Amino acid sequence: MGNENFFYKRKAKNEKDLARKRAKRSSYEKILIVCEGQKTEPNYFNELKDFYQLNTANVVVDGN
Numbered sequence: 001m002g003n004e005n006f007f008y009k010r011k012a013k014n015e016k017d018l019a020r021k022r023a024k025r026s027s028y029e030k031i032l033i034v035c036e037g038q039k040t041e042p043n044y045f046n047e048l049k050d051f052y053q054l055n056t057a058n059v060v061v062d063g064n
Contacts, residue, residue, distance in 0.1 A: 025056070 035041040045059045 033045070042059060048054075049057045049059060
């Protein structure tokens, strides 16, 4: 069980090895959804995003 070399020293990790990896998945296409509500509809879309675990989906509300 395990390594028998008690004096074996592990290599120190580089800062580059400890950095987060870049995302490999491409982002989703942008979709414009137009609705009348200013309060409930953004909450509805945010809940959909959470329910389906869409981490890369962004919900942006434009008040214009």
